[in-house]
Amino acid sequence: MSKIADKFMQLRSEGRKGFIPFVTAGDPDLDTSLEIALKLADLGADIIELGVPFSDPMADGPTIQRSSERSIRNGTTLNDVLDLARSFRVKSDIPLVLFSYFNPIHHLGLKEFRSMAARSGIDGLLLTDVIENEAAKISEVLEESSIDLISLIAPTTTDERLRDICSRAKGFIYAVSRAGVTGARESTSSTAKQLVDRARKFTDLPIGVGFGISTPTQIEEVWQYADAAVVGSAIVSVIEMNASNPVSAVETFVAGLVPERQATAAE
Amino acid sequence: MTNYEPNERGYWGEYGGRFVPETLVAPLDELASGYFAVRDDPDFQAEFQHLLNNYVGRPSPLYLASRLTEMLGGAKIYLKREDLDHTGAHKINNCVGQILLARRMGKNRIIAETGAGQHGVATATVCALFGLECVVYMGTEDMRRQEPNVFRMQLLGAEVRGVDSGSQTLKDAINEALRDWVTNVDTTYYLLGSALGPHPYPLMVRDFQSIIGREAREQILTIEGRLPDVLVACVGGGSNAIGLFHPFLNDEVRMIGVEAGGRGDALGEHAARFMAGGDVGVLQGTKSYLLQDANGQIAPTHSVSAGLDYASIGPEHAFLHDMERVEYVSASNEEALAAFKMLSEAEGIIPALESSHAVAHALKIAPAMSQDKVMIVNLSGRGDKDIGTVRDISR
Numbered sequence: 192m193s194k195i196a197d198k199f200m201q202l203r204s205e206g207r208k209g210f211i212p213f214v215t216a217g218d219p220d221l222d223t224s225l226e227i228a229l230k231l232a233d234l235g236a237d238i239i240e241l242g243v244p245f246s247d248p249m250a251d252g253p254t255i256q257r258s259s260e261r262s263i264r265n266g267t268t269l270n271d272v273l274d275l276a277r278s279f280r281v282k283s284d285i286p287l288v289l290f291s292y293f294n295p296i297h298h299l300g301l302k303e304f305r306s307m308a309a310r311s312g313i314d315g316l317l318l319t320d321v322i323e324n325e326a327a328k329i330s331e332v333l334e335e336s337s338i339d340l341i342s343l344i345a346p347t348t349t350d351e352r353l354r355d356i357c358s359r360a361k362g363f364i365y366a367v368s369r370a371g372v373t374g375a376r377e378s379t380s381s382t383a384k385q386l387v388d389r390a391r392k393f394t395d396l397p398i399g400v401g402f403g404i405s406t407p408t409q410i411e412e413v414w415q416y417a418d419a420a421v422v423g424s425a426i427v428s429v430i431e432m433n434a435s436n437p438v439s440a441v442e443t444f445v446a447g448l449v450p451e452r453q454a455t456a457a458e
Numbered sequence: 459m460t461n462y463e464p465n466e467r468g469y470w471g472e473y474g475g476r477f478v479p480e481t482l483v484a485p486l487d488e489l490a491s492g493y494f495a496v497r498d499d500p501d502f503q504a505e506f507q508h509l510l511n512n513y514v515g516r517p518s519p520l521y522l523a524s525r526l527t528e529m530l531g532g533a534k535i536y537l538k539r540e541d542l543d544h545t546g547a548h549k550i551n552n553c554v555g556q557i558l559l560a561r562r563m564g565k566n567r568i569i570a571e572t573g574a575g576q577h578g579v580a581t582a583t584v585c586a587l588f589g590l591e592c593v594v595y596m597g598t599e600d601m602r603r604q605e606p607n608v609f610r611m612q613l614l615g616a617e618v619r620g621v622d623s624g625s626q627t628l629k630d631a632i633n634e635a636l637r638d639w640v641t642n643v644d645t646t647y648y649l650l651g652s653a654l655g656p657h658p659y660p661l662m663v664r665d666f667q668s669i670i671g672r673e674a675r676e677q678i679l680t681i682e683g684r685l686p687d688v689l690v691a692c693v694g695g696g697s698n699a700i701g702l703f704h705p706f707l708n709d710e711v712r713m714i715g716v717e718a719g720g721r722g723d724a725l726g727e728h729a730a731r732f733m734a735g736g737d738v739g740v741l742q743g744t745k746s747y748l749l750q751d752a753n754g755q756i757a758p759t760h761s762v763s764a765g766l767d768y769a770s771i772g773p774e775h776a777f778l779h780d781m782e783r784v785e786y787v788s789a790s791n792e793e794a795l796a797a798f799k800m801l802s803e804a805e806g807i808i809p810a811l812e813s814s815h816a817v818a819h820a821l822k823i824a825p826a827m828s829q830d831k832v833m834i835v836n837l838s839g840r841g842d843k844d845i846g847t848v849r850d851i852s853r
Contacts (some may be wrong), residue, residue, distance in 0.1 A: 246755040247629065247741060249636045250479040256623055268753040293477055294740045298754030320477045320740070324467065347484035347643060370481050371641040 194286045194314045195362035199397040207452045209419030213240035215258040217267030234445045243291035250319045252374030254424040269295045273311040280312030282313035288315035309336040317341040321413040346382040357394035368402045373423045384416045407450045468657020470777035476656040477740045483822040485524035485643045490658040492563045508551040509554045514544045524803045533827035537837045548698045549580040549837030556649045565647035567591045571635040573628030574765035575607025577651030582616035589779035592616040593635040599626035600764045652695025653772035656743030667701025688712040691836035692815040696772035699836035716819045718761030719788035729759040731771045746776040762791040763811035789818035810839035
């Protein structure tokens with residue numbers, strides 16, 4: 192069983208829901224990203240999503256676009272992100288999911304990526320722009336490692352596709368809360384709950400909800416119907432606005448963001 | 459006969475397909491089923507042809523450039539006059555086809571990207587024709603160098619949204635249009651302007667642009683009583699080239715696509731995707747050749763012509779390249795500018811800087827061909843939009 196599956200088993204047995212923060216690797220720089228990731232682990236992150244910066248992030252809103260640009264300007268490469276993961280792994284056991292567009296991984300070569308990522312202790316790969324047959328092929332290649340290809344579902348996904356996607360999904364399913372790009376929103380739309388409910392018909396895998404989640408209220412809402420909440424742009428934005436002390440700023444923000452989890456333990 | 463149709467997932471060989479966020483799968487499926495429903499529908503095709511004839515002004519002439527031919531002393535050079543299409547470029551052919559489809563699909567909000575501004579102007583035009591809301595994304599660098607087209611779009615009632623991210627050119631405009639589409643999938647039709655992007659766009663745009671080649675084939679058979687020896691077209695995303703080439707693919711006709719050689723061979727100085735062997739990757743929904751750095755980041759590109767300034771190329775071109783059915787060469791900024799000037803003076807036709815790349819290659823090869831050879835150059839657009847750029851450079 193993969194480390195991601197283990198983590199959700201543990202959460203379920205403890206009656207807890209998951210908190211999955213996202214940071215762009217290399218923003219503001221690689222060393223600080225490592226510090227932030229370790230801090231997030233200390234603050235109770237259950238899984239950490241590490242963003243691989245890409246020059247053309249078509250699924251991302253302005254916050255993560257700017258973050259990717261800063262990281263690329265610093266010269267961050269996929270190799271650097273994998274090195275960062277390895278340094279993280281020495282100090283923490285928390286599952287790491289790489290969040291990437293396909294081209295950097297395609298360019299490195301999938302098999303090469305698989306062995307390098309496995310050596311770095313990567314547990315999951317989430318590709319924003321890969322679907323269907325291509326996803327199935329990648330999943331097959333990754334099967335020779337303990338890396339899960341995390342599948343995305345969206346409110347526009349038909350039931351027929353949900354069945355297909357769920358049938359080959361590994362680790363957990365990432366439900367995109369609404370049609371749109373990444374970015375903080377005041378409220379989470381009701382489409383997210385509907386989507387999760389529809390997906391439950393086809394799978395017992397844990398489901399995490401992301402896109403637009405930035406407040407404790409939203410996280411609590413998500414925890415009522417899903418297994419985990421993903422917070423990305425809100426954290427990236429804190430890093431952007433606190434260039435002189437990003438680690439402590441993230442610490443303050445996340446400490447106030449994640450609700451007490453005993454509250455949902457009775458479920 | 460070789461089959462040049464993509465498979466049902468939009469692949470020509472290993473190129474094409476769909477590399478998009480999950481949210482876009484449903485709208486792309488809707489688009490594909492909408493398109494395949496009209497592709498062989500005589501009513502739709504008749505409506506399309508009616509607008510091409512009466513609104514766009516087709517068929518466009520196939521004009522023998524006799525002074526140019528004489529000056530070069532070699533092959534007879536015919537120009538396929540897409541510069542005479544309404545709005546001044548071939549882009550309108552595709553826009554007419556897609557706007558009819560959007561109407562059938564019940565979409566009232568149209569978005570588009572534009573590089574040189576020609577596709578944006580053509581989209582704004584067909585939206586005005588049918589009274590539809592129109593938003594055009596354009597890189598701020600391109601807005602600067604194609605200022606007259608920005609104003610034309612606004613005159614036509616479109617909203618032009620400047621894109622400040624990345625290189626502020628066509629690639630970034632496409633990213634922003636995709637972001638808009640993913641956010642507004644229910645109401646919005648994305649009218650993509652080149653033979654690029656996720657399936658079914660490369661196929662659909664090629665089909666709509668193939669009117670260029672079908673006409674040219676008929677015209678040359680009438681005028682010369684035979685097929686041409688060579689076709690030449692510039693290739694950015696590749697819609698004017700594939701439109702001319704496609705109806706000739708199963709004929710014994712040599713075809714040459716001309717990429718933007720820019721100002722040098724180094725990465726970042728040109729937009730010639732096939733230069734130095736080329737490199738395959740995934741960008742903006744499709745797998746094709748693209749310009750990228752050692753880490754798989756999309757490389758900056760450069761061309762004096764905004765419409766050719768793009769890091770990737772339509773997947774059907776990638777396939778035709780690998781099959782060696784079409785030759786791909788490049789022309790530099792300097793060569794394109796010289797061709798711009800030469801065609802203006804020799805024939806009284808000011809070509810778009812994009813089309814000037816095709817003309818530049820014709821100037822290179824025509825003199826060495828015998829006088830009984832026949833060449834067709836796709837004059838994909840007119841150069842009025844470029845006179846400011848050319849004036850600034852010649853100063």
